[in-house]
Amino acid sequence: MIERLVNDLRAVCGADAVLAGRDETLVYDCDAYTIDKHLPQVVVLPRSTEQVSRVVQLARREGMPFVARGAGTGLSGGALARQGGVIIALTRMKRILEIDLRNRRITAEAGAVNLALTRAVSERGYQYAPDPSSQSACTIGGNVAENSGGPHTLKYGVTVNHVLGVKIVLPDGEIVQLGGKAAERPGYDLTGIVCGSEGTFGVVTEVTARLVRQPPAVRTMLAVFNSVDDATNTVSGIIAAGIVPAALEMMDQLVIQAVEAAFKFGFPTDAGACLIVELDGLEAGLDRQAERARALCMAHGAREVRSAATTAERTALWMARKKAIGAAGRLAPSNCTQDGVIPRTKLPQVLREIAEIGRRHRLRICNVFHAGDGNLHPVLLFDERDPEEVKRVLAAGSAILQACVDAGGSITGEHGIGVEKIDHMRSIFSETDLEVMSRLKQVFNPEELCNPGKIFPTSKGCVEVMLKARSVAL
Numbered sequence: 001m002i003e004r005l006v007n008d009l010r011a012v013c014g015a016d017a018v019l020a021g022r023d024e025t026l027v028y029d030c031d032a033y034t035i036d037k038h039l040p041q042v043v044v045l046p047r048s049t050e051q052v053s054r055v056v057q058l059a060r061r062e063g064m065p066f067v068a069r070g071a072g073t074g075l076s077g078g079a080l081a082r083q084g085g086v087i088i089a090l091t092r093m094k095r096i097l098e099i100d101l102r103n104r105r106i107t108a109e110a111g112a113v114n115l116a117l118t119r120a121v122s123e124r125g126y127q128y129a130p131d132p133s134s135q136s137a138c139t140i141g142g143n144v145a146e147n148s149g150g151p152h153t154l155k156y157g158v159t160v161n162h163v164l165g166v167k168i169v170l171p172d173g174e175i176v177q178l179g180g181k182a183a184e185r186p187g188y189d190l191t192g193i194v195c196g197s198e199g200t201f202g203v204v205t206e207v208t209a210r211l212v213r214q215p216p217a218v219r220t221m222l223a224v225f226n227s228v229d230d231a232t233n234t235v236s237g238i239i240a241a242g243i244v245p246a247a248l249e250m251m252d253q254l255v256i257q258a259v260e261a262a263f264k265f266g267f268p269t270d271a272g273a274c275l276i277v278e279l280d281g282l283e284a285g286l287d288r289q290a291e292r293a294r295a296l297c298m299a300h301g302a303r304e305v306r307s308a309a310t311t312a313e314r315t316a317l318w319m320a321r322k323k324a325i326g327a328a329g330r331l332a333p334s335n336c337t338q339d340g341v342i343p344r345t346k347l348p349q350v351l352r353e354i355a356e357i358g359r360r361h362r363l364r365i366c367n368v369f370h371a372g373d374g375n376l377h378p379v380l381l382f383d384e385r386d387p388e389e390v391k392r393v394l395a396a397g398s399a400i401l402q403a404c405v406d407a408g409g410s411i412t413g414e415h416g417i418g419v420e421k422i423d424h425m426r427s428i429f430s431e432t433d434l435e436v437m438s439r440l441k442q443v444f445n446p447e448e449l450c451n452p453g454k455i456f457p458t459s460k461g462c463v464e465v466m467l468k469a470r471s472v473a474l
C-alpha cells in the first residue's frame with residue numbers, strides 16, 4: 001500500500017517532493033514540542049493547491065491520516081503524525097501572490113514565513129501586524145491554524161483579527177475559498193472558525209490578510225527590576241493607568257542570563273526581571289506617554305529604565321527577546337515551553353506558584369512571556385533522555401496549567417491544544433462543550449483522517465498513552 005501511495009504521490013508532485021523511510025522522515029517526527037514523537041510513513045512537499053488536493057485524495061483512498069505542517073515550530077505537538085500517515089509540508093508553497101496596498105491586503109501561499117509578509121511591504125510603510133516570536137521561521141498557514149499571537153498583539157490583536165480569507169483543501173480534496181478581501185461578509189464567519197482549528201478542518205493553502213501602516217513613531221524601553229513581583233505588579237499598574245502599550249513583555253533572571261550570553265545586548269544579569277515596554281502611535285504626545293510609563297515603572301520598584309536610543313538598538317532588543325526561547329537552549333539539553341493565560345492582576349501570585357511548582361518537582365523553570373496579555377510561557381528545563389525527569393516535566397506542566405485555571409485563566413493563550421493539552425480540556429470544557437466542538441469538526445472532517453488524535457480527549461488519557469509509547473521507544 002505504501003509503495004503504491006509513494007509512487008502515486010511522486011507522479012503528482014515529482015520525485016523530489018516525496019520522502020519515505022525512516023532516514024528521510026525522521027526530522028518530521030515532532031515539532032517544537034519534542035516530548036512526543038511519531039514517525040510519519042510519508043512526507044510530501046507539494047507546490048500548488050491542486051497538488052495538495054490530489055495528495056489529500058490519495059491519502060484518503062488509502063484510508064491514511066494526513067497532517068498539514070508549516071515550519072514545525074508549534075509548541076503543542078499539533079504537527080505530529082500521531083497516528084502515522086502522510087505529512088503534507090507546505091514549505092515549498094511560499095509565494096506572495098498579491099499585494100494590494102490600495103485596499104491594504106496581502107495574499108500569500110500558506111507556507112510563506114510570517115516575516116516575509118511584512119518584508120514584502122515594509123519599504124512602502126506597511127506591515128502584517130501579528131508577530132509571533134518565531135516569526136522568522138513560522139508560516140502564515142501555521143499561524144492561521146494556531147490563531148497565533150505575539151508581542152505586539154497586545155495592541156494589534158491576534159491572527160483571527162487580521163486574516164480575512166483562506167483557500168482550504170477540505171479533507172475530501174475539494175478546494176474552497178472562504179472569505180476574501182472584503183472586511184465583512186454575510187453568513188457565518190467560516191474563516192474565523194478555521195483560525196485556531198489546529199489543522200483539523202483541512203489544509204490551508206492560501207491566506208488573505210490585512211496590512212496595517214507601520215506606526216509613525218515608537219518608543220521602546222527596558223525596565224529593570226530586582227524582583228519578579230515588582231515587574232509583574234508594574235504590568236497591571238501600566239494598563240490600569242490607561243496606557244495600552246504596543247507590547248509589554250517580561251523576562252526573568254534565568255532568561256536574562258541566557259539571552260545576555262547569546263546576544264551580549266548589555267542586559268543586567270543580576271536583575272530579578274526585566275520588562276520591555278513599547279509604545280507607538282503619533283509622534284505628538286508619545287514622549288509624554290513614555291515618561292508616564294517610565295514613572296510608573298519607577299513607582300513600582302524599577303531600579304532603572306533604559307530607552308532604546310536608535311532603531312538599531314530597538315532591533316537588537318527585540319531580536320534578543322524574540323530569540324529568548326532559543327537562547328534558553330543554553331540552559332539545558334531540552335526545554336518545554338508551557339502556555340497558559342491568566343488575568344493580568346494574577347501575574348504575581350501565579351508566578352510565585354510556578355516557582356513553587358518548580359521546587360516541588362525539582363525542575364528549573366524560567367519565564368519569558370507576553371505579560372501585557374497575561375499570557376505566561378514558563379520554560380521547563382530538563383533532559384529528554386531521562387524518562388524520570390520527563391515525567392516530572394509533564395507533572396509540573398499540568399500543575400502550572402491547573403494554577404492558571406484556578407486563577408480564572410485558561411490552558412492556552414496561543415500555542416493551541418495539539419496533543420500536549422488534551423488531558424486538560426476537561427478542566428475548562430464540559431462534556432457538552434466538547435461534544436458541540438467535536439460535531440463542528442465533523443462537519444469539515446467527517447472521516448477524521450485530517451490531523452486525527454488532536455485537541456479532543458479520548459477515554460484513555462493522552463499522557464498515559466504517550467508515556468507508554470515513549471517507554472517503548474527509550
Ligand SMILES: Cc1cc2nc3c(=O)[nH]c(=O)nc-3n(C[C@H](O)[C@H](O)[C@H](O)COP(=O)(O)OP(=O)(O)OC[C@H]3O[C@@H](n4cnc5c(N)ncnc54)[C@H](O)[C@@H]3O)c2cc1C
Pocket residue numbers: 031032067068069070071072073074075077078079080090110111131132133134137138139140141142143144145146147148149150151198199200202203204205325326414415451
Ligand atoms: C521560539 C518560539 C517562539 C514562539 N513564539 C510564539 C509567539 O510569540 N506566539 C505564538 O502564538 N506562537 C509562538 N510560537 C509557536 C509557533 O511558532 C506558532 O504556533 C506558529 O503559528 C506555528 O507555525 P508553523 O508554521 O511552525 O506550524 P506547525 O508547527 O508546522 O503546525 C502547527 C499546527 O498548524 C497546523 N498547520 C500548519 N500549517 C497548516 C496549513 N497550511 N493548513 C492547516 N493546518 C496547518 C499543523 O497541523 C499543526 O496543528 C513559538 C514557537 C517557538 C519555537
